[in-house]
Amino acid sequence: MKHNILRNTAFAALAALATAGASAAGNHAGGHGHGHAEAAIGQPGVAAKATRTINVDMTDGMRFTPADIKVKQGETVRFVVKNSGQLKHELVLGTEKELKEHYEAMKKNPEMEHADPNMVTLAAGKSGEIVWQFTKAGKVDFACLQPGHYDAGMKGAVTVANKTAAAK
Template structure:
């Protein structure tokens, strides 16, 4: 390989890494706005939230609470607090989506997120996710920072079926 071919190859690799790190790659972070929403619900409107649930994230790799009950159709405002000394996330999704996302996070741990189903928080910070749960069943949530998911930083929202709340 000559110098020009090597330079072009390195530029190509750099561009690929930049696209992946930006979250714009197919099947990765950039498409989470719609990815799986049918299964777990959809972004909610804060003014239509029926209640607020505060979730605390800790450095012992746990959420408090780790189990949350909601009703089908309900819009919930989650206030997420990172009371730890390291960065944590709160990501809503199916178990499969969370596991796929986690594999990407292990490869690109500094990847930035801008999706409505998650919040990434520095130590001591607070953020929120407003979500409408459109289907009955279980919606998982987890911290996808490398090592945290494997350490058990997971939880579930149990969505009780029945009459849908007004939209």
């Protein structure tokens, strides 16, 4: 019960942050903050449609390997993420603005539990995955939002090549 209350509180806090961000950006504040966020970075992918797998390692050196990833617009990628450290780490896909806002919320509520399709949180030695379709060309950031990790440089980026440029 306590876990569910924490999770619901976390979702409410994240929804409020996303809605506030959408309102500040001049978008409608219809309570669909995550929809706007996902539209900017892509959408959850279907595992059966993944065209390739990218292994990502997270370490207590506060780094992702690789930290720079290149994909094509429209591509569905399966990220197999491994925490090879002793601390809890996570990989969260988002815009730089969204990641910073979420990180500030995490610093205030370090035990906040959350689970969204654009993220995976892993205990030491564990592995997990994210399946994501990159629908827009540009840059999609990712980071570990555990308190202190983002500030220590635990971040990276996915460069999404334009569909027409990628075909050349």
